[in-house]
Amino acid sequence: MLADNSAANLVEVQDVHYSRNERAVFNGLSLDVPRGKVTAVMGPSGTGKTTLLNLITGQLLPDEGVVLFDGRVVCPCSRRRLYQTRRQMGVLFQHGALLTNLNVFENVAFPLREHTKLPEQLIRQIVLMKLHSVGLRAAWQHMPAQLSGGMVRRVALARALVMDPTLIIYDEPFVGLDPISKGVIVRLIRQTNDALGITSIVVTHDVAETEILADLSYLLSGGKVVAHGTPQDLHKDKSEIVQQFVRGLADGPVPFHYPGADYSAQLRAMAGA
Amino acid sequence: MNSARAIDISVGFFILLGLGSVLFLVMQTLGLGQVNPGGAYTLQARFDHIGDLKLRAPVSLAGVTIGRVSKITADPVEFRAVVELRIDSNFGNLPIDTYASIASKGLLGGKYIELSPGGDEEVLQDRDEIELTQSAVLLENLIGKYMLNGTAE
Amino acid sequence: MNAALRDFWLSFSQFAATFGGFQMFSFRLLPYLPKAILRPRLISEQIYSLGALSLVLIMFGGLFVGMVLALQSYNTLAEFGSTESLGAFTSEALVRELGPVVAALLFAGRAGSAVASEVGLMRATDQISALELMAVDPIQRVVVPRFVAGVISVPLLAAIFSAMGVLGAYLVGVHVLGVDVGAFWSQINERVDMHADVGIGLFKSFIFGISASLMGVFEGYNAPPNAAGVSRAATRTVVITSVWILLLDFILTGLTLPKV
Numbered sequence A: 001m002l003a004d005n006s007a008a009n010l011v012e013v014q015d016v017h018y019s020r021n022e023r024a025v026f027n028g029l030s031l032d033v034p035r036g037k038v039t040a041v042m043g044p045s046g047t048g049k050t051t052l053l054n055l056i057t058g059q060l061l062p063d064e065g066v067v068l069f070d071g072r073v074v075c076p077c078s079r080r081r082l083y084q085t086r087r088q089m090g091v092l093f094q095h096g097a098l099l100t101n102l103n104v105f106e107n108v109a110f111p112l113r114e115h116t117k118l119p120e121q122l123i124r125q126i127v128l129m130k131l132h133s134v135g136l137r138a139a140w141q142h143m144p145a146q147l148s149g150g151m152v153r154r155v156a157l158a159r160a161l162v163m164d165p166t167l168i169i170y171d172e173p174f175v176g177l178d179p180i181s182k183g184v185i186v187r188l189i190r191q192t193n194d195a196l197g198i199t200s201i202v203v204t205h206d207v208a209e210t211e212i213l214a215d216l217s218y219l220l221s222g223g224k225v226v227a228h229g230t231p232q233d234l235h236k237d238k239s240e241i242v243q244q245f246v247r248g249l250a251d252g253p254v255p256f257h258y259p260g261a262d263y264s265a266q267l268r269a270m271a272g273a
Numbered sequence B: 001m002n003s004a005r006a007i008d009i010s011v012g013f014f015i016l017l018g019l020g021s022v023l024f025l026v027m028q029t030l031g032l033g034q035v036n037p038g039g040a041y042t043l044q045a046r047f048d049h050i051g052d053l054k055l056r057a058p059v060s061l062a063g064v065t066i067g068r069v070s071k072i073t074a075d076p077v078e079f080r081a082v083v084e085l086r087i088d089s090n091f092g093n094l095p096i097d098t099y100a101s102i103a104s105k106g107l108l109g110g111k112y113i114e115l116s117p118g119g120d121e122e123v124l125q126d127r128d129e130i131e132l133t134q135s136a137v138l139l140e141n142l143i144g145k146y147m148l149n150g151t152a153e
Numbered sequence C: 001m002n003a004a005l006r007d008f009w010l011s012f013s014q015f016a017a018t019f020g021g022f023q024m025f026s027f028r029l030l031p032y033l034p035k036a037i038l039r040p041r042l043i044s045e046q047i048y049s050l051g052a053l054s055l056v057l058i059m060f061g062g063l064f065v066g067m068v069l070a071l072q073s074y075n076t077l078a079e080f081g082s083t084e085s086l087g088a089f090t091s092e093a094l095v096r097e098l099g100p101v102v103a104a105l106l107f108a109g110r111a112g113s114a115v116a117s118e119v120g121l122m123r124a125t126d127q128i129s130a131l132e133l134m135a136v137d138p139i140q141r142v143v144v145p146r147f148v149a150g151v152i153s154v155p156l157l158a159a160i161f162s163a164m165g166v167l168g169a170y171l172v173g174v175h176v177l178g179v180d181v182g183a184f185w186s187q188i189n190e191r192v193d194m195h196a197d198v199g200i201g202l203f204k205s206f207i208f209g210i211s212a213s214l215m216g217v218f219e220g221y222n223a224p225p226n227a228a229g230v231s232r233a234a235t236r237t238v239v240i241t242s243v244w245i246l247l248l249d250f251i252l253t254g255l256t257l258p259k260v
Helices: A049-057 A079-087 A104-115 A120-133 A149-161 A179-196 A207-213 A231-236 A240-247 A263-271 B002-029 B139-152 C002-029 C032-036 C040-050 C052-079 C083-124 C127-133 C138-175 C181-191 C194-221 C227-256
Strands: A009-020 A023-034 A038-042 A064-069 A089-092 A167-171 A199-203 A216-221 A224-229 B040-047 B058-061 B064-075 B080-088 B099-104 B111-116 B132-134
Touching: A009 A049, A009 A199, A023 A038, A023 A049, A023 A064, A023 A199, A023 A216, A023 A224, A038 A049, A038 A179, A038 A207, A049 A064, A049 A089, A049 A167, A049 A199, A079 A089, A089 A149, A089 C127, A104 A120, A104 A149, A120 A149, A149 A179, A167 A179, A179 A199, A179 A207, A207 A231, A216 A231, A216 A240, A224 A231, A224 A240, A231 A240, B002 C040, B002 C052, B002 C083, B002 C138, B002 C181, B002 C194, B040 B064, B040 B132, B058 B080, C002 C032, C002 C138, C002 C194, C032 C138, C040 C052, C040 C083, C040 C138, C052 C083, C052 C138, C083 C127, C083 C138, C083 C181, C083 C194, C083 C227, C127 C138, C138 C181, C138 C194, C194 C227
Parallel strands: A038 A199, A038 A216, A089 A167, A167 A199, B058 B111, B099 B132
Antiparallel strands: A009 A023, A009 A064, A216 A224, B040 B080, B058 B064, B064 B080, B099 B111
């Protein structure tokens, strides 16, 4: 699926290596995000999914390899160009990351107020429109503290969409939600992607949701891509790590027991020298 | 958005209160010589002993403060104390036979300079020296004198 | 013995690293300051939050410190027959030392810790990251207004503290202890010097304000992004700011003592 027609891919991660604290997080990671589609990035906890997002948004610099956005390298770059690139990206954080001192309306209006000189009337219309698309237009006066987790994320989605970005990234959008809220988010992600023709990256470990949602899935493990394809392809993949992940098995390539000394040896050692 | 107005009002009140406090403190501590832009001029006086006369001690004429002590040094040649006085320019007509004596405010009070003008027609100019001076009366010497006199009886 | 030395060296180098980081952070702030004037509303909101909301604490603190100071010093002054100097004595102590120092300490406790927790919490809930990704510089928008507001507020708070202290000393001195009202105020006028005392006091409180604000935002901005990290940052702010203010006060007082 690594197409050589780069115009078809909005984001390309090419052979990226990245280490943190002397631990290699990525070891030759390559993946492509095709335009206009929903791409899922999955993997066991700790494989660096959030780090990948940081590499795409330019908050982190790869040690080796490049990350391309719309054909151009994301970083190294000037601050100005980085901000310009980021204006085309919307990010939905795991817990929404709304500004706690502003109400819902002001939160969604925030990027407009900071970056545009649009008249107040126009701002009002845009904000209400975006809030309507996530179903929260009537909640515009509430403070973030008064909203449930699912609603916070919906407002954050409206905010991420308010500047009409080309790419939208969802960082673990389903974490901690009840089935109804999950369904809402799934529907919103799909609708947004199709209605607005934007590209979506969903970082998650929710296999079930991904199957409904994603056009393309990547499975990361050990700093590399171990499987990619449609969700159905992943199900049929024979490798052990993919099977463990997709079927949710407790033990396998990702071991149940934290690596350490042999059990009986340790018992003997603690009982007495 | 009247919560924004409430904030503005509170901030304004706070800043006014702060500046008002500064003003209050400044007004309470403003003294002569610091406020007369017309200026002040300097006179010198030498004393055998100044006691515990301090910098910024008042210089008084008929009991009214007209200046401050601005510098105190010792003369290594004459072995006397050299005191500089900053006097308000409004009092620029002190005769050259003015007496400068070091007096105490009360028995244990601080020392200050009392000026007693003479009658000469010539007046002291800036940087002139007051010739007639009376040194501080030291309590210990006074007590010593009494003891001596007492035992001599 | 070697282990102890090694531990000491580790703590010291960690301290030095943090201190260096603090210096770097402070220098980073400098170019942001001129632009901060363009957003007076942000600064004004922070002055409200840090300064105006500390008013009650400062005013009561100042009043009571002044009253206690008058009570305490009266006896000692009476021994030397100088009770009429009560005004001068208490005012000098307040304006030069107690006003700047105590106001700054109270500020560090109330506002410094608040700033550290606010900023730390913003980092922990990804709000700082969100701002970065929305192409808004978090330093400009979150850190600098709080810093500027602190630098403006602390000298004002110190002046209010001193003024309330003088008022408290007056109330106790004149109306309770019987010091002559005329003597009280005239002695202040005589003995307390505007430049040397009031001026120095304001200068000190300005320096304290810079320190307290810098430390609050620094701790908050660099706090580990979790609940424990944020609360630790808040506590550290109070402790480090207080120690630093007392240390600075010693140095500044030594440097500015009038020559007798």
